[in-house]
Amino acid sequence: MSEEFGFFLLLLSNGVLIGLMYSLIALGFVLVYKATDAVNFAQGEFVMIAGLVVALAMSAAGAPLWAAIILGLASMVVFGFALERVVLRKLIGRPVIAVVMATIGLASILRGVGPTFFGAGTKSLPLPISDEPFVIGPLFIPPIQLLGAAVSIVFITGFGWFFLWSRKGIAMRAVADNQQVAMAMGINVERYFGLAWAMTGIVSALGGIIWGNLLGVDVNLSLVGFKVFPVVILGGLDSIPGAVVGGLIVGIVENIAAGYIDPYVGGGTKDFVPYVLMILALMIRPYGIFGKRIIERV
């Protein structure tokens, strides 16, 4: 195997794993959009807050890992329910910009709350796995990325099953499809809105733990949220398999682009290429690879 090809494989494997970790965060976005037609511009901040809760529970309160994770999940579920009840329910039926701005405002609040109540320094979020990468031929695979990809696959399969087969999932799809008809069929629409935000909370908490371990937990962890938009636009805003495929595409393309272009332009390609991809997707296929084909045109 030539060195050139080994480098390519390294970038590819890295892209696949990182891409699956993007999918996990994008899943949170998709869940909310699918059920409530609301967009969450604060997805990255959700991840950051969850990471902060878990990291602080472990370092300051000295809680064991499992307790910290349960605390993180529980607090994000409560947060999701509360957010839906206090803010988003009031904005149902308002123009798109109202929900967009509300979640942007929320992002701003969370970015202020993080350093104020949890401390500004970067906190580590240790997980009981080794830092030594697995070396297979030319590939270096850090265990945390493997774990992240595994968690991502498990939860995406889980939510996929939930939507397809479970009673609550079917009800949720009904709500997403047509709120009025769902209501007429005796589905408590508002409760399912709350449930969708709580599910986003769970996914964000997991994302916070995985990404927090990888990058360290501070305000900058929320920047991971910027990767959500290319992923969901490529895959389709309301599609769970779309989140996986979009994540894989973004992860692979950005890693390969960064590997080959970065040396010439001095870095930053990773933040740039996904958005170029996204613009192309919006021009050619705005509803994404797996999205519903109902996009309003003028």
Next chain:
Amino acid sequence: MFHRESGVLKTTYEADMALYPLPIARWTVAALAVVFFAVIPLALHQYYLSIANLVWIAVIGALGLNILVGYTGQVSIGHGAFMSVGAYTAANLAIRLGSPWPVNLLAGGLMAALVGAVVGIPSLRIKGLYLAIATLAGQLIIEWTINHVTFISGGVQASIDVPRPRLGSYVLSSQREMYYFLLVFVVLAIVGTLNLVRSRIGRAFIAIRDQDIAAEIIGINIFRYKLLAFAISSFYAGVTGVLYTYYLGIANYEQFQIGVSIDYLAMIIIGGLGSILGSIFGAFFVTLLPIVIRYAMEAFGGLFFDPKTVLNLIPNLRLMLFGALIIFFLIVEPEGLNRLWRNIRNYFRIWPFAY
């Protein structure tokens, strides 16, 4: 604006559309002109004038964004990027060709209008949320391009020093001179927007916002008017960027990052979507908010926290209050400060003859 209009009945469309609804309105405007052109610049200290200058710059930008978001109904999260296009165009012209500021101002505005129209092209196929995300992509791509293409950004720091603007041989340098310089453009921007929104173009924008399909059926070329809205809005943004560059004396992409786009969106949400007075109120409010917070924390923060905590708290408090205000206005008063002002005014309008 402040006048009362009991017993005034309009009988023609011309009277209803007039810039001055009543003869007395001329006096209100004249009084405001005296306050802003004479009283404030002569009475206030340089430091307060520097704050006023930041407000004026924000007013122009907010008016531009309101034309696009408030009047035409197209969401844009890329206003800051269009400002940077104007800023770097002007800075490069000033450095490379040594051209005078009026040329740079116009060129910056036109370049921003061109880029804005290009970013607006997706609005012909997609709308609402998708458009918001597309303009977000526009913002990030423009930011990256300026930062990484040394031909535009002129070096490692991505910042270019520009000379002070001059009138003839006179160099404008003090805050007071900049105040007058900026205020002229604020007046032009306000009058320009007032006239735009009551013209054929403005009515077409409003029709597109309210019902785009109906607008197309009554013969409005949506393709043209949407791009025009993007271009006009970006022209304002470009001019804002150029003025800010001349005000600071330096063009730096860090002044035009995504946070700025969000600030401007907050201005028009808090001030009032689709309202000129609202844009002005919002620009005042959002520009003054961090300054007021800093003063309040420096004055009273020491009572509750130690000095180091206060210093750390100020920027975070700003973020939290800023976000909370956006959500508050969205839920409680979607029409913003402009609505509050109208409520007060309507109460006094026919006072004391309440019916």
